[in-house]
Amino acid sequence: MFNSTKLLNNTLIQSGVFRYYCIKATKSKPTATTKWPLKNVTKMYGQPTSGTHPHLLKDGEVLPYIQQNELQERRQKLIENITYHTSKYNKDIKRHLIIVPSATKQYMSDKIPYVFRQSTDFLYLSGCLEPDSCLVLATTESPSQHCVTMFMRETDSHSELWDGPRTSIEDAVGLFGVDQALPVSELGSYIKFYMKSNPQSILWYDYITPVQKNIHKVMQDFLNEKFNKLWESPNRFIHQLRLIKSPAEIKLMQKSCDIASDAIAKTIRFARPGLSEHQIFANMEYECKMNGAEYLAYPPVVAGGNRANIIHYINNNQIVNDGEMVLMDAGCEYHGYSSDITRTWPINGKFNQQQIAIYEALLDVQADLIKMCCDFPSLDYLFETMCTLLGKQLQNIGLIPKTVSSASLIKMAYQFCPHHVSHYLGMDVHDTSTISRSIKIEPGMIITVEPGVYVTYNHRVPKEFQGMGVRIEDDVLITENGPVVLTKNCPKSVEDIERLAKENQV
Ligand SMILES: [Mn+2]
Incomplete structure (x- = not known):
């Protein structure tokens, strides 16, 4: 014909x-x-x-x-x-x-x-x-x-x-x-x-x-x-x-975020010292697919201990040992829509003093950044604000000297978090890549909010902090009435994380 x-x-x-x-x-x-x-x-x-x-x-x-x-x-x-x-x-x-x-x-x-x-x-x-x-x-x-x-x-x-x-x-x-x-x-x-x-x-x-x-x-x-x-x-x-998601797309994104949130919660419960990063990855993938996701949205980062300082670590082939934290950055794709979540937790179920200090500092920074979304800032403005907020938090816990000027505080904070704090999210993980991050956010957009702290062996800080990498990442829908955290079901508070992580210890 x-x-x-x-x-x-x-x-x-x-x-x-x-x-x-x-x-x-x-x-x-x-x-x-x-x-x-x-x-x-x-x-x-x-x-x-x-x-x-x-x-x-x-x-x-x-x-x-x-x-x-x-x-x-x-x-x-x-x-x-x-x-x-x-x-x-x-x-x-x-x-x-x-x-x-x-x-x-x-x-x-x-x-x-x-x-x-x-x-x-x-x-x-x-x-x-x-x-x-x-x-x-x-x-x-x-x-x-x-x-x-x-x-x-x-x-x-x-x-x-x-x-x-x-x-x-x-x-x-x-x-x-x-x-x-x-x-x-x-x-x-x-x-x-x-x-x-x-x-x-x-x-x-x-x-x-x-x-x-x-x-x-x-x-x-x-x-x-x-x-x-x-x-x-x-x-x-x-x-x-x-960039602006329709009501149907928001439903798909919520579902994608729900599946990944639940899978991360189950994986935190599943993980224990002595398991390999690969096994933790496998559990995450299993839970996502069992709940309807076609596949993971990207090769996940499952990084135990110091490997969390390699931002795009995807080898996932080491053993996570007692006393270490594991940073997992993973999301799934549900009928074409991607979630993107990061959680960091102590593999043995209990944060030590330095781990909890960094973790709570980041939680505070992230909460402030999410709240700020009420005012529809640009993603770049969120990043600048993160550097200031993080700088102050790191001063409080002794990773940055209290005496530095505000200009160098921002620079020093950037040394601890060398990646951007946000990107657009949707069908692609780094969604709508031709859209600048300097424009103001608007209702209907979905963004990530993902501050991190990466303390390498080159940082001049107390050695108990060295080799620690922590990131907390959630997916946020911008609405007229303020930000809606689509990944709110993914455990994040110290209590929730410790309770879950303790469950499967042997
Ligand atoms: Mn992300």
């Missing part, structure tokens, strides 16, 4: 590639073969549906908790924002073609794939979990005629025998709520036709960080002199949308 030889004959306008123009001419949308929502449809698609996976999705949802109209609104908003932004500085540009590729499968060795993780920008806009596809948003003069196209892999019985069903091109229209779907092999022709018909247009595609090799190859043709197109990356516009 989508044989590209059709493009060579003179019935171009009837071929699927140019259905976009048919829509324009006839003002009618192509009919989808499957009616939405997919009530009692047990046919297998390339991803779970309410018909095949009623334990995961309700009717009307394309992804768990995410209704089809929410996806359509996201795409609409992206088009509006890009159009509005461009109209401010270039009045001649009237058309936009926005290309958002999916991820592709990655292989660890011959025919052995890594677990597939969809590109988050693509997933956010399309709801599609399949590799090697592409979403294209084409604007027209009239907003009601904008055309959203899903470019999908064609069905292939041999591949599907090995890898499972694909969503057919015909079914993609109904499932994702787009205007049309075409084979991904037609992407180049589609773009070419659009560009030729709309010379005053911008091609929105991220050339800098290619997500999919095949799509990038197609896009490179449009960079050459023949087309000489204006192009820009759409990433920051997509990230501006992703």
Whole structure:
């Protein structure tokens, strides 16, 4: 049906590639073969549906908790924002073609794939979990005629025998709520036709960080002199949308945070001196997956003793000994939404004097920073404040001399916590990476608050403190009425931590 030889004959306008123009001419949308929502449809698609996976999705949802109209609104908003932004500085540009590729499968060795993780920008806009596809948003003069196209892999019985069903091109229209779907092999022709018909247009595609090799190859043709197109990356516009979470996304984030909080509590109870960091990691992963998370959101840091001073320690291959603390930075991914929590606890169930001094100092700093979120500061401002607050706390416990000036106090505090105190959180752990941390936070954003103290053997401090690394990290939703700690179920007070950590001592 989508044989590209059709493009060579003179019935171009009837071929699927140019259905976009048919829509324009006839003002009618192509009919989808499957009616939405997919009530009692047990046919297998390339991803779970309410018909095949009623334990995961309700009717009307394309992804768990995410209704089809929410996806359509996201795409609409992206088009509006890009159009509005461009109209401010270039009045001649009237058309936009926005290309958002999916991820592709990655292989660890011959025919052995890594677990597939969809590109988050693509997933956010399309709801599609399949590799090697592409979403294209084409604007027209009239907003009601904008055309959203899903470019999908064609069905292939041999591949599907090995890898499972694909969503057919015909079914993609109904499932994702787009205007049309075409084979991904037609992407180049589609773009070419659009560009030729709309010379005053911008091609929105991220050339800098290619997500999919095949799509990038197609896009490179449009960079050459023949087309000489204006192009820009759409990433920051997509990230501006992703930065503010919808009610459905907040539910997903709460669930992700609940699963990880509970798993950390169980892992604190499980751990005891003599276990390896790897075993503690395994328990965390087990608890997250048993409660519905697909996988951990990142390779966790499970660092006993001095290894907590290696900020990105993920070797997790040592034994945690009696008397040491263990720092665990772990979170899970629940239907595409990530949690990110750090707890530090004494492996034997009892903080010693120096451990508790640092731990309580950090608890105070973190509580103050979370409270500050009422005033909607920037993340950078939170970091500056952390340095001041931490400096004072470290003076109180004797790690920084009381006599230093306030300017050098901040510098000295930074020596004890060399990482930022916050990042945006959402579908990605370091979410919406093109958004500056200098902007003020707003209701609907989710951020981490994660002060730490890392005392190395190079710090000139009493030796009982040396080799200790502590971090406390929670995930915080910003609302009109103040911050909401989504990870509040994860034990944090000295009493709660000690009680749990004592439970499984032998
Ligand atoms: Mn973090």
